[in-house]
Amino acid sequence: MAGIGTENLVGLNTLVFSSPEFLFRYLPVFLLLFFLCPQKKRTGFLFFGSLFLYALAQPDYAFLLLGMCGMNYLFGLSLKKRTAQEADAQKEERRRKGLLFLAVACNLSLLVYFKLSNVFDRSFLLPLGISFYTFKSVSYLIDVYRTQVDAERSFFAFGAYLCLFPQVVSGPIMRFSEAADGLRSRYNFWERVEDGLKWMVAGLAAKILIADRLAILWNDIQTIGLESISTPLAWLGAFGYSLQLYFDFAGYSMMAAGMGEMIGLPFLKNFDFPYASRSVSEFYRRWHMTLGSWFRDYVYIPLGGNRRGKKRTVCNLLLVWLLTGFWHGNGLHFVLWGLLLGLLVVLEKLWLGGILKKHPLLAHLYVLLVIPLTWMVFALPSLSQIGVYFGRLFPFWGKGIAVNPMDFAKELRMFAPTFCAAALFCIPAAGRWFSRHKKDLPVVIALTVVFWVCVYQMVNMTENPFLYANF
Amino acid sequence: MKKYPLLLLLLFSGLLLTGLAFANRNGVYRTYEQNRKAEPVLSVLFLGASDGVFPWSEEETKALPVMAEQETVRETESESAVPQTEETALLETEEEKEPARYDFVPVDQTYLDDALFIGDSRTQGLLEYGRLQENATFYCKTSLTIYDLFRHPKQFIREDEKKKTLEQALSEHHFGKIYLMLGINELGTGTAEYFFREYAAAVNKIRELQPDAIIFVQAILHVAPQKDETDPIFNNANIEERNEKIKTLENGRDIFYLDANEVLCDENGALQSDWTYDQVHLKAQYYSLWRDFLLEHGICIPSDPDSGASDFT
Known part of the structure; x- marks a missing residue:
């Protein structure tokens, strides 16, 4: 099923939720380590842990995902409104608009590139979940541009948002604001x-x-x-x-x-x-x-x-x-x-x-x-x-x-x-x-x-x- | 417990099942163990359950090994109640008689009025789409194996609301021709030699139960190119290895070998790729080719075999 469910899944079943390996090994171990992690380090653990699971499934494309994290993290920071004087406001707006255009174009062209490669060569393997993490990235960039969310300063927090292992393969396409609230909140782990x-x-x-x-x-x-x-x-x-x-x-x-x-x-x-x-x-x-x-x-x-x-x-x-x-x-x-x-x-x-x-x-x-x-x-x-x-x-x-x-x-x-x-x-x-x-x-x-x-x-x-x- | 009931229930039941699987790993689950490397310990419990093997089962009741592991196969072979001599005895006695041999002749569909087809899902397809239901009888079931006929008799035949084994059904009816096609599901189980021994023993038993029937042992149909090239087990080389052995059962008198692959395969001997969706089964509209092939290959034995014997060279 293209687009829905899982996209051309190969490698280990690290991200196939309905596999015994995931349910009895990867998930419990992940949760246990997550629980043992000090509260402050949990975001970083989520990022690296999710990336690790992704790498086990598709080692080559883990670098793509990491690259996307880096690229969009930097785009996000530079889309942040600078406290400019009134006179420069228009210029600043033009800068941000141009930058947003560039950032969205980078993301979408990657998506289109991979999708088209697959059209011309059916054996070409699509990066797992690229349709989903590209859309998450674009939503984040536009939200930052619209000043609906603050550009994330922590690379780990942004990386965790993009790589979250429950969402990376097939969504849901969570907005950054929802994820950020969740990542920072304190809660009773066992109840959740x-x-x-x-x-x-x-x-x-x-x-x-x-x-x-x-x-x-x-x-x-x-x-x-x-x-x-x-x-x-x-x-x-x-x-x-x-x-x-x-x-x-x-x-x-x-x-x-x-x-x-x-x-x-x-x-x-x-x-x-x-x-x-x-x-x-x-x-x-x-x-x-x-x-x-x-x-x-x-x-x-x-x-x-x-x-x-x-x-x-x-x-x-x-x-x-x-x-x-x-x-x-x-x-x-x-x-x-x-x-x-x-x-x-x-x-x-x-x-x-x-x-x-x-x-x-x-x-x-x-x-x-x-x-x-x-x-x-x-x-x-x-x-x-x-x-x-x-x-x-x-x-x-x-x-x-x-x-x-x-x-x-x-x-x-x-x-x-x-x-x-x-x-x-x-x-x-x-x-x-x-x-x-x-x-x-x-x-x-x-x-x-x-x-x-x-x-x-x-x-x-x-x-x-x-x-x-x-x- | 009150606060986290599901978590604790799953945890305890999981630990319990893992413990059971671990404790019996050298017992009833011995043959499943090789399969377990990448999977959680408790998976053998569920694999076993689907074969009717439980922690409290006796070890002997174990189903056939599911993997083609040499060791387990040898073990099963030694347990085998069918000595090799039985099958060779069958062939030898046939040879001693040295009566007439027969050629294939085209026949019409009424030829199959007293015919029985025994097979797996492919024969089931012939039943559903070969337009033979009104003529022939079909004893077939998806995933049926040669072992299900007599070695571990399965009640796969349903007649008058009753389930029967092949032996029961063959004791109650009389058939003039019996067409047998089995062997693809067995590819992952045991060696070709072991398979053939079981196959020959089954043919022998059918002969015993239906002494007058002409038995047609059919070649296992090949798979389509994509599967042939990628599947380490379900490929045409493995199928052909077994077909070669099945072919040796032919005696030209009352056991005949039919190879419908001749009309269903491409120039490389793989099932025509356009004629199948799953690489294994024919699409409905192509079952008629198989049926026509069978009708092209009838055997007519006159009531006095000596007078009507044709040359068979």
Whole structure:
């Protein structure tokens, strides 16, 4: 999954949260050392510890990450407003603007360089999490420019922010101000660990028990061949993939937020039950929220947002979604996916939104139907495959080849329990219930059991190469 | 405990499980140990559990070793209840008879009306997409191995809401032809020699249970180029090593070797890369090629074998 989840992961499992090595070795050792570290030295430990874990996973690119820390630390300091006299204020503003432009250009060109290298040579390995730490850097630089945050004086503190091990691979894209507050705060370590653990177990279960299970369905569909699936299976696949993507990324984000809590960061919500939304626009305010708000604050609003007339608003929205598509990965289908969402968002803004507001039931059905269809454009890497899949979803567009009409019943029998569990946890009330009861003893015991069930799955999926190779 | 219940529960259960794994590391988990280098100690408990091995299990009930470690294989070999002579005995007695040998002839689909297919997920694919359901019977299951047939009999056959082993099912039914394709899941387990001994013993047992059936031992289908080039275990050289051995079972009279790789592979002998997504299984629309290959290779034995014998050179 490009952009989402993990990007071309190789090396050791030092940053794969759902691996036994991480859960039983790297994380506990890291936390123990962090706890033993004197309060004053903890920021430095976070920086070096995170960088070390990154280096174990991708040794070469650790220098890139370190370089990015250094570059943006210096840019940040030089973007700081100098106490200049009135007369020089304009000059100072020009200097800062030019510098910001240069700094952002440096960051983005690195990102584009690596992404394009991967387009031309698929075997080229992308630096782990570059999409995320570049965006964190840019947000920091702009915030310093806007004087919303002070340029960080301590290199270790800034480095820790950029390298934070729970966030470096796949976000959430935390703002510097949130991280800085957290890094400096004093708190009861063990209390935070206890709370963070609950989110970690919940996230692990979402990833291992739901997302990884549903991944088998999507794999089955591709093994059969897109042209040979029945129409009901094509729909089951679209729903399955939509849920898989959600539980994979939301699960990952919950684990990241949980670990963030343990090291003192504020709990950062990245998903807010998006499938309960009533429009595509709302869906993306509740899906990968830190990315959405990044584009809002650093692209959409500076371009004028919706304050410069309808035409400009439409252009701004389309541009933001085009960039969102590009950010998610290389390939025309990501751009197409972004534009498709942009069009839907524009349509909702101009016309559809009013109708959806009046008919809530219709609005829910619309989201549950349209979003899975857009995910198919996201998931399938070529236009011809997208064409074939839509031909199966809407069979009047094309005929299947060697279709077995019994395929739907077979797959449904296998995945019905997972679908039921997934649907349940898409309901906001389920989340509220968990937040309210997560301290109750029965819930704590259930979490313990769920944790070991996850470990069972994890060990048998990842550690025994012959068990996943079941033919 | 009141303040940090989850932390303490996880900590205690983790320590307990680690202790159990450590205490039994030379016992029931001995064969899993080699696998453990990069993983936490307690992972062997979970690996074992999926094979039905628990700390309280007797050591003998251990499932087959999961790694292709020479030592463990030798051990299992010595435990083997199938002496080498049994398989050679089968081949020798066949040779002594020296009756007619038969050629392959094209047949139509009704030929398979009394046929049985035994296999793993690839045969399952043939069932689902080969359009043979109305003719043939299929006893197949994803990840089925030759060892599951008789050595550690698995109840992988479901008939009339009952689960049966192959031996039970073969004792209750009569088949005219039996097609067998197994061997890819076994690549990571034991040596080719050990695999073949088990394979020959299984064919022998099937012959015993179905004395009139023509047995078609099918070559293990190859994998596609990408997997062939990168996978240290599931590659075509390893598959071919075992196919060569399977081929020796052919006697031209009632055991025949069929190699569908002839029609499914590219010029380098790898599964056509466009015909598969996962490098191992055919996409649905290509199962018909396999079926057609089988129908091109029927064996017709007249009721009096001597009168209708064709030349087989």
